[in-house]
Each structure stands twice: as structure tokens, then as C-alpha cells.
Amino acid sequence: MKNLNKALKELNYNMLIDVHCHIDKLIEEGVSVENCIKNALKNDVKLMVVNGTNPNQNAIILELAKKHKEIKVALGIYPLDALKLSQDEIDKEIELIIKNKEFIVAIGEVGLDLKEEELHKTLDKQKANLTKFVNLAISLKKPVIIHSRKAELHTIELLEQLNAKKVIMHCFSGKMSLVDRITKNGWFLSIPANVNYNQQFQDVVKRTPLNNLLCETDTPYLHPLKEWPNEPANVIYSYKKIAEIKGITLKEAEKQIENNYKDLFE
Numbered sequence: 001m002k003n004l005n006k007a008l009k010e011l012n013y014n015m016l017i018d019v020h021c022h023i024d025k026l027i028e029e030g031v032s033v034e035n036c037i038k039n040a041l042k043n044d045v046k047l048m049v050v051n052g053t054n055p056n057q058n059a060i061i062l063e064l065a066k067k068h069k070e071i072k073v074a075l076g077i078y079p080l081d082a083l084k085l086s087q088d089e090i091d092k093e094i095e096l097i098i099k100n101k102e103f104i105v106a107i108g109e110v111g112l113d114l115k116e117e118e119l120h121k122t123l124d125k126q127k128a129n130l131t132k133f134v135n136l137a138i139s140l141k142k143p144v145i146i147h148s149r150k151a152e153l154h155t156i157e158l159l160e161q162l163n164a165k166k167v168i169m170h171c172f173s174g175k176m177s178l179v180d181r182i183t184k185n186g187w188f189l190s191i192p193a194n195v196n197y198n199q200q201f202q203d204v205v206k207r208t209p210l211n212n213l214l215c216e217t218d219t220p221y222l223h224p225l226k227e228w229p230n231e232p233a234n235v236i237y238s239y240k241k242i243a244e245i246k247g248i249t250l251k252e253a254e255k256q257i258e259n260n261y262k263d264l265f266e
């Protein structure tokens, strides 16, 4: 009987994947990472890709991944954090990433950010930093997870110039014509759980073929019910909204997105 139950459970196997979260930042919020992982597993979230944002956080999440098999790691430096580092410090971090390449599944979170007008004067430096990380991802044959706030076209042009193939555009907030360009390049868009209410992300889902979609939470940010903090267990809201918009069952959405993950990461 026990075996039968197990077999039935496997037949009905749900595997939700959060391809972009920062559960390390829950520690600062006083939230237990252990409980957060337990809650994710209870809710069928079997994989969480935690994205690094700077050398300190990269060290923390590498340790988390060594402790929990459900946690996968992307290492990188967030564009605004990279601006605070010297070239030497960035190169040192790249060396550390290469040394730990067997423990990571992707490079990220990296990208360009022009959220404020005054950041435009840092664009060349940001592009130089991003170039290093994209080339690193290409040389390690791993996907790169990209932040492109208010710099979507610059980011896409640079990725095209560098001939990047394995790309996830995370929380993409650019024009719909750029969504077409992303999918024509064979890249992926990861849809955050706040697509539950956010019209921009709902439009992105409408515009993107199912084959190019992944799901994320960006924990602790972007809670699907506007609460704080977010957690990977909430990634189900992305799946539900994608299923609704595409007119398919939740099961079909889960299966396809799991296949998309495998296509890109394996």
C-alpha cells in the first residue's frame, strides 16, 4: 500500500521551479531560511535558483547550496553593486566563481540598471562589467540571468553583440517589440509571481510563446498579494496566471515550464 501511494504520488508529480530568488536576504528580515525551504517543498517547489548580488551574498548562498539540495546557485554581481567595486575586486570575484563552477547552475544576477537619470553617466562602466560576466557565462557554458531595468534595449544589444545564447531576462519591463526580439533570439523570460496583479507582466506572458517562459518570485520582493516578504512557495501564482492567460491547465503549464528549465539548464 505504501508503495502504491508512492507510485501514485510520483504519477501526479508536481515540480515547481523558482528560477530567481534571493532567500539569503530573508535572513536580514529575521525570517528562517530553513522554514522558507520547508514551506517551498510543502508547496511542490522542488528547485530554487538563488541569485547572488555581490561578493558577500555570493559567499552566503554558496554555503546554503552546499547544505540544501533543493537550492541551486547563480553567482554574479548586481549592476549597482558592481559600480561600488574596483576592477580588481570584480576580477577576483570572477576567479572565485570559476573556482566554484561545479556548484553553480548559472551566472546572475547581472545586467544594466538606469533607474535614475544620473546612472546614465555610468553606462559605459556598467556595460564593461556586464561584458565580463556574459563572457564568463559563455565560457562556462551556463545560462546568464539578466536584470535590465530601464536599460532594456542597451542590454539586448550587448547580449546580441556578445553572441549570448543561454539567456534569462528576469522581470522584463521593456516594450513588447523587445519581447519579440528576445524570443526570436531563443532566450527566456522569467515571470515573477506578482504577475498575479501586474499588467505589464501579464502582457509579457500574452506576447511570449510558452516555450520561452520560466517562473520566479524575486523573493523577498514582488509579493503576489503585495505583502512582505515574498517567498519561493508563492511561485505558484506565476504558474496559475500563465495557465490562465494561455488557456491551458495548471498541470500543462507546470510540465512545459519544467521542460523549458531542463532545456536551458541541462
Ligand SMILES: [Zn+2]
Pocket: 020, 021, 022, 051, 109, 218
Ligand atoms: Zn533579483
